[in-house]
Amino acid sequence: MTAVKVRPAQGTPCWASLVTGDPEGAKAFYGALLGWEFTPGPTTIGTYARATLNAAEVAGLGVAPPGAGHSVEWTTYFAVDDADEVSQRVRECGGTVAVGPLQAERAGRLAVAADLSGAVFGLWQGQEHLGWEVAGEPGAPVWNELVTPDESAAAVFYRAVLGRTVVEAEASAVARGEDDARLLVDGRPVAGIRHGAGPEPGPARWQVHFAVADADLTAHQASQLGGRVLLGPYDTPHGRVARLADPQGGRFSVAGLL
Structure with a gap:
């Protein structure tokens, strides 16, 4: 497997991130099921790990704040050229922006939003981290x-x-x-x-x-x-x-x- 590091065009799904209250349990489950290993990621909004498949980054795993009542969910992130600009369009189109836009260290800039029906999605303006490095192969x-x-x-x-x-x-x-x-x-x-x-x-x-x-x-x-x-x-x-x-x-x- 060769990791591909190309900046995805705006609108392309480029990352998937799980927020869970049991990160170690999630690592054990997905590691065994999909063959993932884990490396530390940015800690801007809490403890975070990146899942890797044969050293290629494929997904993220974040920790839900204790006692906040967060549901355990996977979130799809879309590549954008300007997270602030696209976040503003989300608001203008009747959606909501729950998180950000904020800087995730040198990795990039992100926002978490919801559409008109409440479906949650993310925006990712990649800098050092462009998104998943392999797709369409087992485990990715x-x-x-x-x-x-x-x-x-x-x-x-x-x-x-x-x-x-x-x-x-x-x-x-x-x-x-x-x-x-x-x-x-x-x-x-x-x-x-x-x-x-x-x-x-x-x-x-x-x-x-x-x-x-x-x-x-x-x-x-x-x-x-x-x-x-x-x-x-x-x-x-x-x-x-x-x-x-x-x-x-x-x-x-x-x-x-x-």
């Missing part, structure tokens, strides 16, 4: 998808905030299991938008997918490691997918490579 991120009750409003929001094209799919494609809409960067699909609240209770959310060699085997291993299978494994036009939760409740998906 492969896809990000928004599940929302109002895909039309979401399409308008992300188009305006990120300045990128959002293309809605034809009804026949949706019937085959495709996303209702896709976010495009330079004509290439980088993220999906899907209608509905999904099989799990709760608000709209961005779902992070990690590539695996075998989704069925990974789902079984997740259960053996103390996690849960929330949905699937099931077939999609892009491969076999399972929706999982780690032992602390952090939800994520795995996608078997075709």
Whole structure:
């Protein structure tokens, strides 16, 4: 595996970060399930570690403040050229900015926001740290998808905030299991938008997918490691997918490579 260190274009998902109350338990779970090791990261907003796969950075792990009632969640971060400018557009488009923009030491500048339906996402203006260094290989991120009750409003929001094209799919494609809409960067699909609240209770959310060699085997291993299978494994036009939760409740998906 060769780590790729190229600045991603604005609007491209470039990082995924988990906030959990049990960082050591999360490291043990994801290390065993996805083959990750961990190195220290910036401490601007608390203890933070970067997950690596064969020395290539693939994700982050932060610690929830004690007693704050934070839910355990994965957050998708989008690359932006100017975190302050894009944060302002989030507000102008009716979203909220909960954290930042703030400087994460020399790594870059970040903000954490929510769209009109409450789905949380991050903005990352990379400096020394540009984002994940490998994608689409077992153990690395492969896809990000928004599940929302109002895909039309979401399409308008992300188009305006990120300045990128959002293309809605034809009804026949949706019937085959495709996303209702896709976010495009330079004509290439980088993220999906899907209608509905999904099989799990709760608000709209961005779902992070990690590539695996075998989704069925990974789902079984997740259960053996103390996690849960929330949905699937099931077939999609892009491969076999399972929706999982780690032992602390952090939800994520795995996608078997075709």
